[in-house]
Amino acid sequence: MQIRRLTPALGAEITGLDLSSDFDDETLNAVHEALVENQVLVIPAPDLTPEQHMALGRRIGEIEIHAFFPNLGPGLEQVSVLDSEEGNTASMWHTDETFLPHPPMGTLTHAKTLPDVGGDTMFASTTAAYDALSPNMKLYLEGLTALHDLSRTTELRYRFGGASPQHYADAIAQDRRTAHPVVRVHPETGAKGLFVNPTYTRHIVGLPPDESDAILAFLFQHSIKEHFTYRHHWREGDLLMWDNRSTMHRVLNDFPGRRLMYRVSVVGSAGR
Ligand SMILES: O=C(O)CCC(=O)C(=O)O
Numbered sequence: 001m002q003i004r005r006l007t008p009a010l011g012a013e014i015t016g017l018d019l020s021s022d023f024d025d026e027t028l029n030a031v032h033e034a035l036v037e038n039q040v041l042v043i044p045a046p047d048l049t050p051e052q053h054m055a056l057g058r059r060i061g062e063i064e065i066h067a068f069f070p071n072l073g074p075g076l077e078q079v080s081v082l083d084s085e086e087g088n089t090a091s092m093w094h095t096d097e098t099f100l101p102h103p104p105m106g107t108l109t110h111a112k113t114l115p116d117v118g119g120d121t122m123f124a125s126t127t128a129a130y131d132a133l134s135p136n137m138k139l140y141l142e143g144l145t146a147l148h149d150l151s152r153t154t155e156l157r158y159r160f161g162g163a164s165p166q167h168y169a170d171a172i173a174q175d176r177r178t179a180h181p182v183v184r185v186h187p188e189t190g191a192k193g194l195f196v197n198p199t200y201t202r203h204i205v206g207l208p209p210d211e212s213d214a215i216l217a218f219l220f221q222h223s224i225k226e227h228f229t230y231r232h233h234w235r236e237g238d239l240l241m242w243d244n245r246s247t248m249h250r251v252l253n254d255f256p257g258r259r260l261m262y263r264v265s266v267v268g269s270a271g272r
Contacts, residue, residue: 121252
């Protein structure tokens with residue numbers, strides 16, 4: 001197994017590993033270590049089946065049924081489907097499902113069908129972004145919490161035709177919201193990272209609305225500066241794993257044609 005770093009901030013490609021064959025726990029641990037260190041891993045896996053994809057997720061931890069993406073159905077409910085033809089292209093910066101009390105610790109996404117051009121995914125290291133803040137800003141953010149909820153993204157999908165009025169009303173009624181620290185400590189490395197994102201984070205708790213809006217706008221812009229990012233140009237069969245505790249991501253919605261991805265998320269827990 002060879003590991004090649006892709007940008008100074010984050011990302012590495014692993015070659016010489018066949019994810020569709022049996023591999024031992026030592027190899028799995030090496031992949032896990034590489035994930036924590038590099039935050040995003042690119043692994044070519046042209047022959048990976050949905051069953052193997054799900055089994056791989058299960059070897060890392062408990063796998064979830066995604067809160068709102070459709071899935072492959074009976075027996076494969078944990079494999080969610082992002083099909084641009086169904087209006088599912090996650091084009092706003094986000095960390096996965098931060099409206100949950102325990103957002104996933106990581107996600108494994110497999111490229112099934114790609115447009116001829118476009119549809120790259122951008123990643124940003126939230127630990128690199130935190131490290132680059134001024135000491136004054138770090139002090140200001142210490143101890144603050146922010147509220148994350150699911151309604152904004154559903155509202156946007158409703159406004160632009162991607163969700164029905166009922167779907168929108170259901171999202172509001174479900175009231176899926178959680179407050180998290182604005183600065184998160186990675187449970188495995190101890191590194192601090194920014195933990196706010198434009199898709200789910202609504203406001204910083206206890207601040208006047210205009211101050212909260214201004215601080216969040218600054219943090220969102222700061223987090224996606226180019227030297228904290230990696231842009232992945234997909235090849236069919238690529239499997240990407242990202243550490244959801246130290247990254248944000250978005251798809252560039254710049255393509256005609258179909259983009260179909262299967263994804264499995266590993267549930268976060270107190271220890272991980
Ligand atoms: O399709 C992709 O490249 C990423 C999808 C995404 O944002 C997600 O699975 O949360």
